[in-house]
Amino acid sequence: MGPKKSVLLVTVDCLRADHVGFMGYARPTTPFLDSLAAESFVVPQAIVAGAPTYYSFPAILASRMPLALGRDVIGLAPGETTLATVLRESGYATGAFSAGNPYISPRFGYDQGFEVFRDFLDFETQSTQKTVSPEPLFSDSVRGKLNRSIRSFAGALGLSRLYNELYFQYCMKIAPAVVSVDALRRYPAADILVDQAQSWLASVGQRPFFLWLHLMDPHSPYYPPSEAFRELAGRDIEPGRARYLNAYWDRFYLTPSGLSGKRDEVIQLYDAGIRWVDRQIGRLVDSLRQTHRWDDCVLALTADHGEEFLEHGGRYHLPVRLSEEIVHVPLLIRVPGEQGVKVPAFPMSHLHLAPTLLEIMGVPSPSAFQGRSLWTNLQRGIAWADPAIMECAYGCTNPFRAENRSAPRLLGVRDTRFKLVMRLEPGATEEVYDLEADPGETRPSTDGPALETRKRLLQAAREHMEKTVSARDPVMRLQARLRDLRCEILG
Numbered sequence: 001m002g003p004k005k006s007v008l009l010v011t012v013d014c015l016r017a018d019h020v021g022f023m024g025y026a027r028p029t030t031p032f033l034d035s036l037a038a039e040s041f042v043v044p045q046a047i048v049a050g051a052p053t054y055y056s057f058p059a060i061l062a063s064r065m066p067l068a069l070g071r072d073v074i075g076l077a078p079g080e081t082t083l084a085t086v087l088r089e090s091g092y093a094t095g096a097f098s099a100g101n102p103y104i105s106p107r108f109g110y111d112q113g114f115e116v117f118r119d120f121l122d123f124e125t126q127s128t129q130k131t132v133s134p135e136p137l138f139s140d141s142v143r144g145k146l147n148r149s150i151r152s153f154a155g156a157l158g159l160s161r162l163y164n165e166l167y168f169q170y171c172m173k174i175a176p177a178v179v180s181v182d183a184l185r186r187y188p189a190a191d192i193l194v195d196q197a198q199s200w201l202a203s204v205g206q207r208p209f210f211l212w213l214h215l216m217d218p219h220s221p222y223y224p225p226s227e228a229f230r231e232l233a234g235r236d237i238e239p240g241r242a243r244y245l246n247a248y249w250d251r252f253y254l255t256p257s258g259l260s261g262k263r264d265e266v267i268q269l270y271d272a273g274i275r276w277v278d279r280q281i282g283r284l285v286d287s288l289r290q291t292h293r294w295d296d297c298v299l300a301l302t303a304d305h306g307e308e309f310l311e312h313g314g315r316y317h318l319p320v321r322l323s324e325e326i327v328h329v330p331l332l333i334r335v336p337g338e339q340g341v342k343v344p345a346f347p348m349s350h351l352h353l354a355p356t357l358l359e360i361m362g363v364p365s366p367s368a369f370q371g372r373s374l375w376t377n378l379q380r381g382i383a384w385a386d387p388a389i390m391e392c393a394y395g396c397t398n399p400f401r402a403e404n405r406s407a408p409r410l411l412g413v414r415d416t417r418f419k420l421v422m423r424l425e426p427g428a429t430e431e432v433y434d435l436e437a438d439p440g441e442t443r444p445s446t447d448g449p450a451l452e453t454r455k456r457l458l459q460a461a462r463e464h465m466e467k468t469v470s471a472r473d474p475v476m477r478l479q480a481r482l483r484d485l486r487c488e489i490l491g
């Protein structure tokens, strides 16, 4: 057996499948990755196991469904076996660089198995005023009091909407001028992470490595580096306009029709973030080539979930629906020495990613992994039958809160053509979508083979729930709760 292969796992927050070139997007967001796609395995239907971040990563790194261990385990469980722990035990140098996502931190177990783990949670932009509040001022200043009076007066006259609009425009007018988008950015851009990853790679010598990069460039607020915007839009970004658009897009009280006029411009900012990611991955790969590490390096690129731009009325990536813009993500796997073949259009759950990567690297999969390797299927273009399951606590935007975590389970079953979505609570009905006849998921399917399909998908949901219930480990849940409470666990 030759030298062990290394692996580079790149996860991009909020990157939806239909916004990358190699998945058919018309705008040139990913020229570098597109050039790699020709020699890679591109999975046409990669599906997340849950959304958002905290319900997605357990499957990517630990091949485990997000709610399998119970609601109190957010992120990875204490001591859980992951891709990183397995590879570290196999002699790999392991390093992770995550661009400031608060849910990817040691608190949620993500440092497990990594010799070097940087979460960039201390990242600060140079700006003292990152955002401009479009909400009414509640300070005790004279202006604050006056503002409150005008607001309630406007409310009494039924003019709340007008008040909100005027107040928003006023906030924008008095906001201090910004000269650069760099000062507005909330998360470190991909170039900062790539720089650090390169230094780390230089320190590991010739050991095989597992490098995980989690990039936040397409995550809101959308402030792409000006270079990427220029490359994509053919003109310079206006920092003031970018701030205005982000603040406008964030106005939660606006209806989709009130927001839709800004949609295209917001998407342009989002796309430029993707373009920056693409360019930085290209830079990293170049340096791997120069140091003769690329010929032994497996690259897997995917996303933890997608992003909504009003397709179903929503923005961002709230766990309230499992529509394709949220659950369908890109998945590109480049394996040195392999010519990528056309991958069958079957849904591939993230659950199978870690076992697949381990098989590619010739490392046995641990029994704790719930997924299975699809390497032979990918290599030979053979289809597989299992549908992808997705789950999250409905509407849970703050997993720190127990009542949020214990919201009804939102469960989805996605096969090649149909998708079942249901909220597990009394009285709720299931919805089945025919993705072929209705790719926009505008109406649940009621005619045709709906009954048979419904039965098949419900059966898969039942099997999943049975496995989930038997997998629960009360000790692990308690340990996770203790970790939450920042208690030290002895022994």
Ligand SMILES: [Zn+2]
Residues within 6 Å of the ligand: 013, 014, 052, 053, 054, 304, 305
């Ligand atoms: Zn995320």
